[in-house]
Every structure is written in C-alpha cells, then in structure tokens.
Amino acid sequence: MSIFTRLCALLLAFAAVTSAARAADEPPALAAAGLADKAALRTLIDAAVKEGQVSYWDTIFQPETNDALTTEFKKQYGLPGSFKVGYTLSATGGLVTRVDQELAAGKATIDVASVASLPWIYSHVRDGKILQYDSPQYAHFSKAFGEGLGKKGYFAFVGAYVFVPMWNTENLDFKGTSWIDVLGAVPEKRLSIGDATKSETYRATYLVLRRLLGKEYFEKLAKMSPNIVLRSENVAERLVSGEDLMADGGMPTRAYQFNERGAKLKFIIPKEGAVLLPEATFILSDAPHPNAAKLWVDFVLSEAGQKIIVEHEALISGRDGFKSPLPDYAPAIDSIHAIPVDWEKVTLDDMQKARDEWAGLFMR
8 A cells, every 4th residue: 555545544544534523513403404504514413502592481381481492402402501491381372462552663582482362473474574594494384384383484383282171170070072961061160261351372273263163152041151261371270279160161182191190081072073283483673682593492392492392392393204202181283183273364343243242251
C-alpha cells in the first residue's frame, strides 16, 4: 500500500470518526433530520435559543403534561436549561377573548395557542391574524387536513376530544347506547351539562347535535333541570363525589385521569355519533418569539410530542398511522364515529345563534 493510499485511508477514517462524534453530540431531533432539512433546523434552533422563551396557551393540558412536554422539548432540540416555556391553562372562552384582545391591540404576548374552536380559527386565517407556517410535521396529518380538521400552512391539531354521556358506575348502572337514552336516565338536578355560553367547545357540540337531534331533544333535556358546569375537570369531580349521577357532556380524557386515581367512570360514544373537537394549535401573527413558536409547534405535532400528549391527556391524535397507547380512551381517529361537519363553513354568527338558543333553553 502506498503512502498516498494510507493517507487517504487515515483521512477517511478520521472523517468518519468526526462525523460520528458530531452526530452523537446532536440533539435527537437534529440527529434524526435528513441532510436536506438539517441546516434549516439548526438555524431554527439557534434562532429559538436567542429568543430564549416561548409562551403558549391551551384549554386541556394539565400541569403534569406541560412539565413532561417541556422536558422532552428541551431534550429534543438541545435547548439550554435557561430556556423558558410559559404555559397558561384557560377555558376556551377565556382563551378566545384573550387572543382576540391581543390581536386587536397588535401587541401579542402569546406565541402559540391551542383551542378546539375551528370556526373562530378559520375566521382568523381569513383575516390574516394567524402566522403562515408550513411545519414539516404537517406531512403526517394528511387525513386530518383532508377532512377539514386543519389547514395546511396554518394549523393542525395537537389532539382531539369529544363530549359524550358519562357516569360513575359505583352510583349508576346505565345501559344506554344513544343520546336519547340520556333523557330520564337520572332524576332532575342530577345531570350536568357543559356551559355553552362560556365554552366555545360546548357551544360547537350543541350546534352540531342540535342539527342532528333537533331542538326537541334539548327541550326535554332542559326539563331535567341539569346543573351547568364549565370545566371538564369539574364535570368528572361531580360524578366521582356523587353530586351528579350523569354528565351529558363528559370527556374521556377526564375519565382516564380520574380512573387512574381509582375512580370508576364510564362513557359511551352514542350510536348517532359524537362531535370531534380538534384542539387546533397555531402561531399568532404578532408572536413575540416566532422561531421558538415554530419549534414548539413542530414538537407537539411530532411523534414524540404526540406520545406524551396521548399518554397524559388521552386525546385522539391526528397523525397518520399513530398507534394510540390508550385505545380505550383515545382510539385511532379512523375508529371514532364522528359526525361530519364542514367547520370552514360554520360562521361566527352561527356560533352566536347557537349560544343564544342554548341560553334560552337552559338559563331561564
């Protein structure tokens, strides 16, 4: 072997060792990126580090979920310990009001918001208030985009949920399979319903079920003198305590979380179907930390982020081919009997009319 050949072999070996060492030092998301995407991702990470923080509001995630997401987020992108993730849990109505105020003022403090109010989000896509960003993760949400549960270039959803009949099996033996079976299933004032005057998602659920079941169903429900509850956590708490015997709008997420602590909550997806509520995540057009916001959106929609969200919150993932770790509470999106809705055609005026009608029925 000539000296030249030996030198070439040594240089190649050194390059291979150097490349392997560099890859070992890279954070997981960067190491997994293809050659064509690596430079852009590294630039985005560097820009996010300079911004030093990201702020997001959500209507579902509990503090433990945020803690797990924050830890993995920093790990995936190699962010320093000083990087801050600011999180606020809000009711849907509160989040919508706050975002609208910030957008109107042109002085956003929120970078990313997640809420299951598609008519409202589509209205802000139309008025240019949502930042246009084509997350590389959108490639894994083709079915969700195809069904109008997201809009490529603007938003996808971090998880979806439903409001359905739910009860505590220690206090009630309910055998129903239909929304209609809820009527008369418990005595007056022992049923809870979600507050559609304050919650965008309970309002959206009412709007769709009103079209499916008719106003008469809700008139009969109103005669049961139901207790009006806002937060889904409180709905579950009242079932566990025995204060309510049934919830017309229970959330499987909360059934899972309370059952993990020893409760015996049960729910059904009625045979007529349920209203799938996608917790859409988007970046405000005036986001103060746009690069960190893009990185956060990429993460929560990634396989790693979705796994944490489903395991902690039992939300339904919109990722193509995602294998749910909690199929009894958060089944594959293909298996959910969702009532078809063209959310882009549902207007804010439609939502206001639904709110007013619901209030007339249940808050007299």
